[in-house]
Amino acid sequence: MAGVVIVGAGQAGYKCAETLRAEGYERSITIIGAEKHFPYQRPPLSKAYMKGEVDAERLKFRSDNYYKDHKLKLVTGTRVSRIEPGARRLRLGGGETRSYEHLVLACGSVMRKLSIPGADLDGVCSLQTIEDADTIAQKLSKTENVVVIGAGFIGLEFAAVARSLGKSVTVLEAAARVMARAVPPRLSDYYLKEHARRGVSIICNAAVSEICGEGGRVNAVRCADGSTHQAGLVIVGIGANANMTLAQEAGLECQNGIVVDAHCRTSEAHIFAAGDCTFFKHPFNDEPMRLESVQNAIDQARTVAAAITGKNEPYDVVPWFWSDQYDIKLQMVGLAQGCDKQVLRGKMEDNKFSIYHYHGEALRAIDCINRPGEAMLGRRLLGSGVSPRPEEAADTDFNLKSLMG
Numbered sequence: 001m002a003g004v005v006i007v008g009a010g011q012a013g014y015k016c017a018e019t020l021r022a023e024g025y026e027r028s029i030t031i032i033g034a035e036k037h038f039p040y041q042r043p044p045l046s047k048a049y050m051k052g053e054v055d056a057e058r059l060k061f062r063s064d065n066y067y068k069d070h071k072l073k074l075v076t077g078t079r080v081s082r083i084e085p086g087a088r089r090l091r092l093g094g095g096e097t098r099s100y101e102h103l104v105l106a107c108g109s110v111m112r113k114l115s116i117p118g119a120d121l122d123g124v125c126s127l128q129t130i131e132d133a134d135t136i137a138q139k140l141s142k143t144e145n146v147v148v149i150g151a152g153f154i155g156l157e158f159a160a161v162a163r164s165l166g167k168s169v170t171v172l173e174a175a176a177r178v179m180a181r182a183v184p185p186r187l188s189d190y191y192l193k194e195h196a197r198r199g200v201s202i203i204c205n206a207a208v209s210e211i212c213g214e215g216g217r218v219n220a221v222r223c224a225d226g227s228t229h230q231a232g233l234v235i236v237g238i239g240a241n242a243n244m245t246l247a248q249e250a251g252l253e254c255q256n257g258i259v260v261d262a263h264c265r266t267s268e269a270h271i272f273a274a275g276d277c278t279f280f281k282h283p284f285n286d287e288p289m290r291l292e293s294v295q296n297a298i299d300q301a302r303t304v305a306a307a308i309t310g311k312n313e314p315y316d317v318v319p320w321f322w323s324d325q326y327d328i329k330l331q332m333v334g335l336a337q338g339c340d341k342q343v344l345r346g347k348m349e350d351n352k353f354s355i356y357h358y359h360g361e362a363l364r365a366i367d368c369i370n371r372p373g374e375a376m377l378g379r380r381l382l383g384s385g386v387s388p389r390p391e392e393a394a395d396t397d398f399n400l401k402s403l404m405g
């Protein structure tokens with residue numbers, strides 16, 4: 001029977017194939033991806049690629065030869081339309097079938113869409129693929145006024161790029177503060193000020209009611225309070241859902257994503273899942289959750305490869321994430337959900353500081369601004385379960401490294 005088939009040629013799909021080969025898996029490996037590109041990194045799409053600092057070639061994880069050299073069969077531009085777990089077979093969009101011994105679902109996420117009048121006007125875009133980024137960059141070059149709907153990471157990173165290119169940028173956020181799901185109020189305030197200082201207007205508690213246009217093209221965004229914001233380009237960054245349609249239709253257990261255990265195995269013994277599409281109990285969190293991050297995609301892909309090659313290595317990695325806006329590098333380690341105390345280390349006005357998140361006396365997460373060394377150390381502290389006391393974390397004279405013995 002055929003070896004491993006991976007659905008999705010993104011971060012997790014590529015990493016799983018690479019790790020399987022590195023671990024000595026010798027049977028056939030097929031990666032099937034809906035996009036026409038060889039596997040590439042998405043984070044630069046809202047950062048260096050959008051700024052024009054790197055080209056599409058540089059986004060690729062590997063050279064095109066890599067796949068041939070490692071006997072990885074890469075099928076691009078092809079969507080898997082159905083899984084038949086009983087027969088260990090899947091169907092491609094064109095009706096063709098493929099058999100598998102193990103199947104890996106690495107289908108990523110689907111961007112949420114606005115459901116208001118005008119949402120389908122020309123000039124209303126979301127940012128997930130190279131094509132999206134190219135379309136946006138081209139439209140950006142022809143307009144002066146940009147509205148970003150949603151002040152999450154992607155929306156704010158794009159706002160920073162557009163502003164640095166001299167555009168007039170307004171960000172409309174439904175919540176009371178920016179990046180509210182991911183960072184504490186103090187950090188939201190910091191980002192609000194940093195964007196305002198550079199001329200980006202961020203309006204929180206905004207209820208966007210309509211996207212207006214003329215001749216099929218967007219020209220403004222209207223809010224429920226009657227305010228209107230001129231826009232030649234609108235970026236919708238209101239989050240994403242797990243891409244779990246295939247899994248649901250195949251009868252796999254799904255909740256807020258494809259449910260996987262500590263080995264990234266789904267409710268079907270021969271089917272694994274990794275990356276943005278999964279929903280799982282993280283060892284660093286009390287409740288099951290989804291994580292949309294490069295780290296999670298890479299480490300779950302490694303976990304899948306370990307399980308397929310017969311190693312018993314459950315997923316147990318300190319989560320980390322980063323975001324680049326202007327010259328501000330945010331690095332988050334750990335998970336801050338459920339924390340009841342935040343401690344500041346350093347001074348916010350120096351643009352170099354960290355926020356330590358505690359649950360009782362236990363350190364659960366650290367958000368570092370322009371402190372890469374501390375983010376690295378934070379991963380080690382959290383990974384070994386070592387907690388500085390809150391007063392030690394707050395004291396910049398206290399040497400955190402000393403805790404690592």
Ligand SMILES: Cc1cc2nc3c(=O)[nH]c(=O)nc-3n(C[C@H](O)[C@H](O)[C@H](O)COP(=O)(O)OP(=O)(O)OC[C@H]3O[C@@H](n4cnc5c(N)ncnc54)[C@H](O)[C@@H]3O)c2cc1C
Binds near residue numbers: 033106109127243
């Ligand atoms: C603009 C942007 C900026 C980001 N910035 C950061 C960042 O700074 N830091 C960070 O940690 N994370 C960032 N992320 C998130 C990160 O890129 C994702 O978490 C990561 O790519 C998830 O990997 P994945 O393999 O699960 O999904 P993806 O990389 O999205 O890959 C999924 C692939 O599956 C394919 N697919 C889906 N269904 C099918 C099907 N039926 N048949 C065939 N193929 C299918 C899709 O076309 C897609 O190519 C960013 C994401 C975006 C979009």
